[in-house]
Amino acid sequence: MSNHNPETERVERPYTESSVIMTTVRVVAPFVFTYGLFVMFHGASSSGGGFQGGAIVAAMVLMLAFAFGIEPTQRWFKNTAIVLLATGGVLAFLFIGVGPLLLDGTFLEYSAYGFKKAPKYGIEGVELGIGAIVASVISGLFFAIARGFEYTEGQQ
Template sequence: MSDYDDTYTESQVIMTAVKIIAPFTLTYGLFMTFHGGDAPGGGFQGGTVVGVTVLMLAFAFGIEPTRQWLRNSFITGLVTGGVVIFGAIGLGMIALGGEFLEFYKLKEVFHIKPKWGLEAVEIGGISLIVSGVIISLFFTMAAGFTPDRPSGTGGVSGVDVDDAPDAAEPEVSDDD
């Protein structure tokens, strides 16, 4: 059993501060994502700021309510969608006769700037992957790891609490 109290304590100061700051950090993260090709930033940095905004909400309003609000299927969809978009754009360039992510084929075939291919990869692929991975890693680490919990609640896979020996009580055999 752990020696610390890990229960959620509500703080009106933190909740109010997060309510005020979160819209600005989310807007800044989206700004960085959408202006990545023209200014410092991009999909990685913007996705990080968006992901950290969700973490900030979890710290203020509780990890479990935030985890329930952002279901695992949604976070998995973010990461999977980003990978699919990234791969589809890369493979699309191969289909146009170029190399993987060779955006100059966009100019040759569609007469549009190669920059739009990079923007699509950053906005549609990288930012979704990064924000989803940050959020999922946070929830995974917040669940913790204790060998005495059954699988599905952060414990060791296949170990049932009833079947595991208690560390405080040594097993006694009949041979003694």
């Protein structure tokens, strides 16, 4: 919102704080986050998974942004954090997947890890990774689109 050009014809609606919304969000947010994690972890054994869970977590970020303003939220959830979370998710997926190769298994063959319930933990790890990717990418896209664009010359 900051680099909004006054020349635009769009009507400027300054952000107003609403204590009802802020309080509600403050209360709900941890539960939403937990629910997101729950959905991610459940990818291994029932319906659920990283995509859905990640989307829920991202929804929480969006909710915070709407309640407290996009700027403050972004200061809290920095671009660096988003990148680290996204790449970290992919890397987690890759490492968990490549791990069995070192143990004479094939890619993503969790049972090669050898410990009890290895496939379950393997899938959960991967789902967490995917959740991190989805959550961070959606938040990142949201921030990117919210940022809008800068006007250049030759504007009509």
